Amino acid sequence: MPPVQSWRDVFNSRDAMRNFMRASLIPGQGTSISANKVISNMRAVGLGYNRSQMLADVRFSRGLDKYQTALTNADPNQIVPKAWMQEVPYALSQKVQYRFKLTVFDDETGEMQTMTRARATNNWYTKSEAEEEIVQDMMGVLQQYGLRLLGATLTEVWVAPGKNISR
Numbered sequence: 001m002p003p004v005q006s007w008r009d010v011f012n013s014r015d016a017m018r019n020f021m022r023a024s025l026i027p028g029q030g031t032s033i034s035a036n037k038v039i040s041n042m043r044a045v046g047l048g049y050n051r052s053q054m055l056a057d058v059r060f061s062r063g064l065d066k067y068q069t070a071l072t073n074a075d076p077n078q079i080v081p082k083a084w085m086q087e088v089p090y091a092l093s094q095k096v097q098y099r100f101k102l103t104v105f106d107d108e109t110g111e112m113q114t115m116t117r118a119r120a121t122n123n124w125y126t127k128s129e130a131e132e133e134i135v136q137d138m139m140g141v142l143q144q145y146g147l148r149l150l151g152a153t154l155t156e157v158w159v160a161p162g163k164n165i166s167r
Contacts, residue, residue: 052116068155076128079167085159092160094120098130099156102138104147112150124165127154 042049067084074080085096097120104113119134131152142149159165 055116067157071127071154071156074127074154076131077126079124079126080130080154080157082159082165085157087161088158089161092120092158095122095160095163095165096120096124097158098125098134098154099158100131100134101153101155102134103150103152104142105150107146107148113147116155122165124167130154130157 038054039049039051066086070084071080088097097118099116099118102115102117104115105111106113117134117138119130119137121133125133131154134152135149138149138152
């Protein structure tokens with residue numbers, strides 16, 4: 001293996017970036033650092049990081065994506081178990097935040113895109129109820145931009161610290 005020439009050589013893969021993020025997020029420190037702060041810190045040392053990829057890596061490093069596969073494959077009529085909800089170390093605007101991966105089609109370019117969106121609520125939903133809510137919320141907004149919503153998949157559920165939710 002050739003010697004490391006620069007920081008860019010060290011961080012040349014997503015796995016290396018995830019390891020860097022995991023090492024940077026020491027318990028009790030940096031758990032509420034903003035995305036902009038992470039990006040600006042990295043730019044200061046000459047590194048670049050795609051914002052959406054960095055956010056996914058932060059969720060991975062903090063373990064917030066722990067039940068993503070279970071949520072994606074869950075029965076649509078199943079109430080999301082509390083055990084699958086991740087308590088986040090910062091305040092949410094509501095008790096629960098449902099996070100989704102949306103698949104959209106751009107009529108103008110003919111391309112499919114994926115995007116991540118969240119919906120905060122005080123309600124405890126089934127998987128299908130949560131997905132129906134985000135579809136209703138996003139349909140009009142996406143149409144304004146010439147996008148058609150092809151599907152919404154629940155990927156994560158965050159709960160505010162110390163909040164009790166009930167059905």
